[in-house]
Structure formats: structure tokens, C-alpha cells
Amino acid sequence: MENKGTKSAPLAVVGTVAIDQVETPFGQRDRVFGGSASYFSYAASFFTPVSLVAVVGEDFPEEYREILKEKSVDLSHLEVIRGGKTFAWKGKYEHDLNTAQTLETHLNVLMDFQPRIQFEEKPGFLFLANIDPVLQLSVLKQMEKPKLKFVACDTMNYWIQNKRQDLIEVLKRVDCFVMNDGEARQLTGEPNLIRAAKKVQEWGPGIVVIKKGEHGVLLQYGQKYFTLPAYPLESVFDPTGAGDSFAGGMMGYLTQSKDSSFETLKKALGYGSIVASYAVEDFGLDRLRKIKRKEIDERFDLFKKLISL
Amino acid sequence: MENKGTKSAPLAVVGTVAIDQVETPFGQRDRVFGGSASYFSYAASFFTPVSLVAVVGEDFPEEYREILKEKSVDLSHLEVIRGGKTFAWKGKYEHDLNTAQTLETHLNVLMDFQPRIQFEEKPGFLFLANIDPVLQLSVLKQMEKPKLKFVACDTMNYWIQNKRQDLIEVLKRVDCFVMNDGEARQLTGEPNLIRAAKKVQEWGPGIVVIKKGEHGVLLQYGQKYFTLPAYPLESVFDPTGAGDSFAGGMMGYLTQSKDSSFETLKKALGYGSIVASYAVEDFGLDRLRKIKRKEIDERFDLFKKLISL
Numbered sequence: 355m356e357n358k359g360t361k362s363a364p365l366a367v368v369g370t371v372a373i374d375q376v377e378t379p380f381g382q383r384d385r386v387f388g389g390s391a392s393y394f395s396y397a398a399s400f401f402t403p404v405s406l407v408a409v410v411g412e413d414f415p416e417e418y419r420e421i422l423k424e425k426s427v428d429l430s431h432l433e434v435i436r437g438g439k440t441f442a443w444k445g446k447y448e449h450d451l452n453t454a455q456t457l458e459t460h461l462n463v464l465m466d467f468q469p470r471i472q473f474e475e476k477p478g479f480l481f482l483a484n485i486d487p488v489l490q491l492s493v494l495k496q497m498e499k500p501k502l503k504f505v506a507c508d509t510m511n512y513w514i515q516n517k518r519q520d521l522i523e524v525l526k527r528v529d530c531f532v533m534n535d536g537e538a539r540q541l542t543g544e545p546n547l548i549r550a551a552k553k554v555q556e557w558g559p560g561i562v563v564i565k566k567g568e569h570g571v572l573l574q575y576g577q578k579y580f581t582l583p584a585y586p587l588e589s590v591f592d593p594t595g596a597g598d599s600f601a602g603g604m605m606g607y608l609t610q611s612k613d614s615s616f617e618t619l620k621k622a623l624g625y626g627s628i629v630a631s632y633a634v635e636d637f638g639l640d641r642l643r644k645i646k647r648k649e650i651d652e653r654f655d656l657f658k659k660l661i662s663l
Numbered sequence: 664m665e666n667k668g669t670k671s672a673p674l675a676v677v678g679t680v681a682i683d684q685v686e687t688p689f690g691q692r693d694r695v696f697g698g699s700a701s702y703f704s705y706a707a708s709f710f711t712p713v714s715l716v717a718v719v720g721e722d723f724p725e726e727y728r729e730i731l732k733e734k735s736v737d738l739s740h741l742e743v744i745r746g747g748k749t750f751a752w753k754g755k756y757e758h759d760l761n762t763a764q765t766l767e768t769h770l771n772v773l774m775d776f777q778p779r780i781q782f783e784e785k786p787g788f789l790f791l792a793n794i795d796p797v798l799q800l801s802v803l804k805q806m807e808k809p810k811l812k813f814v815a816c817d818t819m820n821y822w823i824q825n826k827r828q829d830l831i832e833v834l835k836r837v838d839c840f841v842m843n844d845g846e847a848r849q850l851t852g853e854p855n856l857i858r859a860a861k862k863v864q865e866w867g868p869g870i871v872v873i874k875k876g877e878h879g880v881l882l883q884y885g886q887k888y889f890t891l892p893a894y895p896l897e898s899v900f901d902p903t904g905a906g907d908s909f910a911g912g913m914m915g916y917l918t919q920s921k922d923s924s925f926e927t928l929k930k931a932l933g934y935g936s937i938v939a940s941y942a943v944e945d946f947g948l949d950r951l952r953k954i955k956r957k958e959i960d961e962r963f964d965l966f967k968k969l970i971s972l
Contacts, residue, residue: 450854545759547877548897568856569878570892580969581892583879588857624972658972660889663933 362477363403363428365609367394368469368493369483369598371408371432375444375458376637378451378592386594386638387418388443390483390508393595396639397602397629398481399425400647402609405477407431407493409467411438421639438463451590452567471496479609482507482528483598487520494527504614506530506561508601514541522557529614530561532601538564547572548579561619563604565597571623575616582623585631585657592637596630599642603629603650628653671786672712672737674918676703677778677802678792678907680717680741684753684767685946687760687901695903695947696727697752699792699817702904705948706911706938707790708734709956711918714786716740716802718776720747730948747772760899761876762845780805788918791816791837792907796829803836813923815839815870817910823850831866838923839870841910847873856881857888870928872913874906880932884925891932894940894966901946905939908951912938912959937962
């Protein structure tokens with residue numbers, strides 16, 4: 355274990371690192387650097403240093419490691435399994451680009467992943483990206499004392515269907531739950547998203563963020579409500595990682611602001627939307643790798659104008 | 664003909680007046696006062712006097728006439744066909760309330776409707792609500808000289824499928840086209856809504872408004888773009904007429920403002936959204952009949968706060 359007794363960045367993420375194969379109406383690409391924690395950490399690193407807690411196989415390419423190092427992502431908690439193979443996902447998007455169809459999932463090293471969190475100094479902000487809720491729970495239990503400043507988590511339809519009780523245990527322990535609209539409806543049985551968000555609040559998290567893809571995002575913050583449309587794009591190239599990039603931008607901004615008030619969350623949702631809008635403009639991290647924080651701020655300012663009544 | 668040589672209100676609408684039968688997950692109601700022009704004119708009348716150009720049968724209830732008179736809707740252009748029956752629609756909404764399933768359509772007096780527009784004084788603003796594009800075109804030709812200040816039109820999937828060329832002839836002659844997202848995609852073959860809006864602009868209208876139901880609305884105004892989420896509602900009771908109420912609020916506000924600039928359009932979209940948000944809170948016009956302009960302005964102000972970054 356490389357991660358014993360090291361200091362965490364102010365933001366840490368636990369999730370998957372993957373090698374993807376993606377097919378969209380505009381082309382196909384093999385061996386795309388993917389995974390929930392990869393997108394998240396790259397996106398968040400525009401705002402703050404971030405520690406990546408994940409597992410990969412011995413096949414994990416050095417060039418991917420270099421990509422994360424470009425942004426000073428802390429990789430000292432990235433476990434490498436000797437002789438193991440990195441998690442691999444193959445997916446396809448149809449014409450409307452709204453939903454990914456999973457063609458293949460090879461869990462590989464994820465099968466036996468047991469994240470051991472032994473930070474000498476803990477992060478203030480933690481994101482549990484999409485991964486088995488049993489692992490999310492294990493991480494949370496290891497982190498419980500002293501309490502972190504802000505913990506958020508994500509999930510996916512598969513866990514809602516197959517590990518619902520574990521997921522609900524996770525929800526009891528987090529400040530903020532981030533999910534997409536389909537997952538919100540599936541989890542709560544409520545077609546109305548505001549009612550769905552309030553139902554999630556009853557399980558624990560005071561803050562619920564529902565991502566609606568091209569339709570934007572809504573925030574239920576205690577009794578307060580806020581909503582944003584998506585940044586308008588004429589050309590969406592590859593939606594993979596949009597949700598994780600959104601979460602990375604959001605958590606990155608919160609961490610940078612050292613705050614999780616309603617007003618800061620609103621801005622964080624805006625920054626998340628902007629980072630996601632860049633992420634979908636090319637395969638994998640290709641587009642994000644071409645921009646700097648300046649481009650994010652410029653598009654954020656334009657976005658504000660586009661939506662103000 | 665009652666409408667010979669009379670003066671129009673500053674805003675006129677041509678469309679349908681109907682007797683609806685509506686089924687939602689929350690209940691069923693017979694003999695609901697409906698139709699595109701009814702919802703539109705009632706909604707618009709919060710902002711401006713409006714002339715309703717439509718046709719009904721001899722069975723058209725006096726109480727419905729009274730409802731429109733509450734709001735001083737000008738009914739002198741509402742043609743009554745002796746011995747005829749009013750247009751009737753029967754529809755059903757499933758759990759998610761997003762799309763109406765048409766169970767029955769009885770065109771009745773609409774079959775032979777030939778709107779004859781002989782205003783002594785024309786309206787400055789005209790809305791061609793959802794009705795056969797051949798009729799929309801006929802109205803436009805009768806109105807052509809002198810040019811009106813602002814003409815907008817709506818349509819539905821049936822006309823896109825069956826009278827595409829007539830619809831495109833209408834589009835050549837209007838300033839603004841209002842449709843929903845499904846119709847935009849169907850008409851243009853473009854899944855991306857911004858690209859769809861730009862394709863519509865090539866046919867004629869410089870201003871394109873795409874309604875996305877619970878996801879809000881987008882505006883393409885020449886090269887300028889604007890977007891709004893929907894006003895958040897926990898309880899949508901009956902979505903019938905939401906689009907027409909939206910258009911009524913939008914056109915009503917434009918007419919009141921005597922302007923169709925980008926800035927005014929943005930606000931008009933906001934007012935349209937608010938009027939629609941009230942409309943869906945009960946069957947037919949029931950909710951709109953309980954509110955005053957003051958409630959619209961209050962919800963508009965709250966909406967501004969809910970969406971400002």
C-alpha cells in the first residue's frame with residue numbers, strides 16, 4: 355500500500371479508474387482513459403489539489419498517469435494490483451446522445467478492491483464517486499472521526515437496483531447526494547423531481563443535486579431550491595464522464611471556497627455545468643486537457659448572461 | 664358573420680376552442696373548457712385585451728363564454744355554426760405527465776372552418792395557435808397588408824407529419840415560431856435543439872422558441888440565445904393547455920410592452936413560464952381563474968431569484 359500515513363489534498367475522491375471503449379454517432383475510440391474518479395479528479399483539479407483513491411491493474415498505462423500529473427492530481431493513493439487488469443467499460447451512444455448503453459463491463463481489479471484510507475491528514479471535502487456502495491460505506495467508516503467538512507456521493511442505476519439498502523446506509527452518512535434524474539426516479543419512485551429530492555432528504559443528506567443532462571441540474575438545499583439549465587452546446591461529441599466532470603467542478607469549487615453554503619453551492623453547480631460542457635466536446639479528457647481555468651471562468655460569465663432574466 | 668368590420672384588440676389569436684375530456688393519474692374530468700385559442704386568450708388577458716378568432720358549434724356552453732368574458736376577451740370574432748358541434752378532444756396522461764395520449768378527436772365544426780378576417784382595425788400582435796396550417800396561411804394572407812408588428816405561430820406533430828409544406832409556407836411569413844422539443848426534432852430531424860432552432864430560422868422566423876415542458880424553454884433570437892428552466896412545481900395536476908398558456912403569457916407580455924426586442928422576449932418567456940405553471944395546477948382554466956396579475960408578478964419575482972447565479 356502506497357497510501358499509508360500520507361497527507362491528503364483538501365479534496366479526495368474514491369471511485370473508479372477505467373479504460374473505456376466508446377462508440378458515438380460521430381466515431382469510435384478504443385482505450386479512452388475513463389472512470390468516475392478519473393473524470394472527477396481531473397475536473398476538480400482546475401479548482402483545488404485533489405487526492406485520487408482508486409485501484410488499477412499493472413496494465414494501467416504510464417501515459418494516463420502522466421495525464422493526471424499534468425494537473426497535479428495526487429496519485430499516492432492509487433493502488434496498483436500486481437498482475438491485475440484495470441477496470442474496463444465499453445459503451446455506446448445512440449443518435450440523441452442521452453443515454454449510454456453498456457455493452458461490456460470487466461470489473462477486473464475492482465472485484466477485490468478494499469480501499470484502505472489511512473491519511474495522516476484527512477481531506478476536508480470528500481467525494482464518493484460511482485462505485486459499489488459497500489465500498490463507499492467502508493470509506494466513510496474509516497473517515498468518520500473526526501468528521502469531515504463536507505461529504506458528497508454519487509451512484510448509478512445498477513447499485514440502486516442491486517444494493518439499495520447499502521446505498522441508503524451511505525445516504526445516512528453524507529451531506530450531499532448527487533445523481534441523475536433517472537436514478538432519482540428509480541430510487542424514490544417519484545416522477546416529480548422536487549418530490550424525489552425531498553424523499554432523498556428524508557434518508558439523510560440535506561443537500562440533493564439532480565443532474566438532468568442536457569436539461570441542466572436542480573438543487574434542493576434544506577428547504578431551499580435552485581435550478582440551472584445546461585450550458586447550451588450545439589455539438590456534443592461524447593457524453594461519457596459528463597456527470598463526473600460536473601461533480602468534479604462542483605466539489606472543486608466548494609473546496610476552493612472552503613464553504614458549502616447555499617450561495618456557494620449555487621455557484622458550484624454553475625462551475626460544474628461549465629466543466630461538464632467542456633468535457634463532452636471530445637472523447638475522454640481530450641477537451642479538458644486543452645483548456646485552462648481562464649476558459650472555465652469566461653464560459654461561466656457568459657453562462658450567467660445567458661440565463662439571467 | 665359577426666366579425667365583419669370590427670376593431671381588433673391589440674393582440675389577436677386564431678386557433679381552436681374545444682370541449683375536452685381529460686384523464687390524469689389524479690382524476691378524470693368531462694366537459695373541460697379547452698382548445699389552443701381558449702387557453703391562449705385567457706392567459707394573454709392578464710396582460711392585454713385580446714381578440715379570439717375561432718369557431719364553435721351551437722352546443723358551445725354559455726358558461727364557457729362567460730369565463731372568457733370575465734377576462735374581457737373579445738368574442739366578437741368567435742363564429743358560431745348553427746346546428747354544428749364544437750370541436751372535442753379526449754386525452755390521457757400517464758404517471759410522468761409528460762405526454763398526452765390522444766384518445767379521441769372530433770373535429771366537428773373545425774372541418775369546414777374558414778376564418779374570415781375583416782378587422783376594421785388590425786391587431787399589432789397576432790398568434791396563430793395550433794390549428795391546420797392551411798388555415799394559419801389563409802389568416803396570414805388576409806392580414807398581410809399592412810404588415811403586422813409581430814406574428815408568432817405554434818403547431819403540433821400531426822401537422823408536421825401531414826401538412827409539412829403548408830407549415831413551411833406559414834413559417835416563411837412569421838416572425839416567431841413556438842413549438843415543443845419533440846416537434847422541433849420531428850420537423851428538422853435534428854436531435855440537438857439549438858441546431859434545430861437554427862434550421863427553423865433558415866425557413867423564415869428570426870425568433871424560435873422551443874418549449875421543453877418540465878425542462879423549461881429555449882429562445883434563439885437571430886444569433887442570440889437564451890434559456891430558462893421551468894418554474895419548479897411539486898404538484899402538476901393537468902398539463903393540458905400548458906403550452907398555449909405559455910404562449911398566451913408570452914404574447915400578452917410582448918403586446919403589453921409594445922415591443923419584441925431580445926430583452927423583452929426574455930422577460931416574456933419568463934411570464935409565459937409563470938402563467939403555464941399556474942395553468943397546470945388544476946384541470947382546464949380552473950387555476951388561472953383563481954389568480955390575478957399580482958400572483959403572476961409575485962411568482963415571476965420568486966422565479967428570478969430561483970435561477971440567478
